[in-house]
Amino acid sequence: MPNGSLSLAASLYLLSYDPETGQPAGAHTALLVRAAALTELVQRGMLTDADGSPCPVPDAATGDHVLDGLLELIGESRPRSWQIWVGHQPGLTEHAVRDQMVAAGYVRAKGKRMLGLFPSKEYTLERPDQVAGMRDDALRVLHGEQPAAEVSERDAALVTLAAAGELRSVVTATDAKVRKRRIMELGERCGGMGPVLEKVIAQVRTALATAVVTAMLASTTAMTAT
Numbered sequence: 389m390p391n392g393s394l395s396l397a398a399s400l401y402l403l404s405y406d407p408e409t410g411q412p413a414g415a416h417t418a419l420l421v422r423a424a425a426l427t428e429l430v431q432r433g434m435l436t437d438a439d440g441s442p443c444p445v446p447d448a449a450t451g452d453h454v455l456d457g458l459l460e461l462i463g464e465s466r467p468r469s470w471q472i473w474v475g476h477q478p479g480l481t482e483h484a485v486r487d488q489m490v491a492a493g494y495v496r497a498k499g500k501r502m503l504g505l506f507p508s509k510e511y512t513l514e515r516p517d518q519v520a521g522m523r524d525d526a527l528r529v530l531h532g533e534q535p536a537a538e539v540s541e542r543d544a545a546l547v548t549l550a551a552a553g554e555l556r557s558v559v560t561a562t563d564a565k566v567r568k569r570r571i572m573e574l575g576e577r578c579g580g581m582g583p584v585l586e587k588v589i590a591q592v593r594t595a596l597a598t599a600v601v602t603a604m605l606a607s608t609t610a611m612t613a614t
Contacts, residue, residue, distance in 0.1 A: 395452055396545060397424040401485045402494055403523060403550065403557055407516040413557060416600045420553035421485050422478035423596040425458050426470065427545050427578070430588050434459060437588050441467040454484045470588060471595035475602075486511060494518075526550065526558045529574070536573035544577035545589070552597040 394402070401421050404414025414420065426442065429435040434448040434455070444463045449456055458481055468476060489495040496514045513519060529543045536544065550558035551571045564571070575593060579586025 395425070395455060395485075396428040396542060396549075397421045397454060397481065397485050398489060399522060399546060400424045400549060400553075400555065401482065401489060402513070402519050403526065403555060405495075405513040405516075405519060406557065407513065407520040407523065410513040410516055412511065414553075414555055416553050416555075416603060418478035418482040419474060419596055419599045419603070420549060420555060421482045422458075423474050423553065423592050424545070424549055425455055425481050425485075426473060426592050427549065427589055428542075429455060429459065430585060430592075431541055431545065431578075431580075435462070437470075437584060438467070440469050442470055442473060442588075443467075454481065454488055457481075457484055470591045471598070474592060474595040475599045523557055530559065530563060530567055530570065536570070536577045539574060539577055541578055541580050544574040547571065548575040548578055548593060549596065552593045552600070554600055 401417060404412055404417040404420070406413040426435065429442075429450075432450065434445055434450060435442045436445060437443070442462050444459045448459055450459075461480070462473065486495065490497050490511070494513070494515050495511050497509045497511055499509055526543070526547055529539055529547050547558065548571055549555075551564055554561075554564075559567075559571070575590065576586065578589045578593075
């Protein structure tokens with residue numbers, strides 16, 4: 389599976405790893421991966437908006453079992469808003485992407501025992517150089533002088549989702565402030581020329597940012613309570 393064939397969700401999952409240590413570094417990976425999968429399905433015309441909820445196009449299929457699995461899940465579930473779908477069992481999509489990356493050789497799974505008793509697995513990056521190259525490509529989109537209108541919709545989506553999901557390997561806290569206008573322009577580019585598409589993807593980005601803030605607040609509250 390070459391880099392060019394990676395889904396948006398898979399790319400952001402890999403970028404959540406630190407190429408230097410090979411260890412996961414993203415704090416909100418599940419939310420980010422789910423938002424990326426929704427965004428790609430919208431961009432590929434597989435999901436449409438039905439009164440504020442995602443609706444799979446009849447007989448839609450991407451050939452990617454992770455994306456197709458999400459299509460099936462949405463199709464078999466009661467209607468939920470785009471915002472809810474970002475945070476509704478996002479671990480299902482993250483784990484499916486993780487297993488896909490293990491099978492493709494990007495990530496390695498190693499068995500271990502928690503506290504010496506409970507079996508579990510830890511995941512490390514198997515191709516750090518390739519992921520470092522992916523990160524460099526994303527940084528060129530963020531910091532480059534290429535007009536946002538000439539950036540591919542996929543690359544624009546990757547950077548704007550990384551910003552919304554606070555993926556600091558791509559968009560640092562400083563970048564989020566200093567490059568705010570650039571990020572906004574890339575966000576507008578995500579939806580191409582279609583106003584409905586642009587609106588839906590904007591909803592997904594907003595939902596992702598809200599879910600990240602909510603998760604951070606919950607974590608802070610839990611730490612304070614203990």
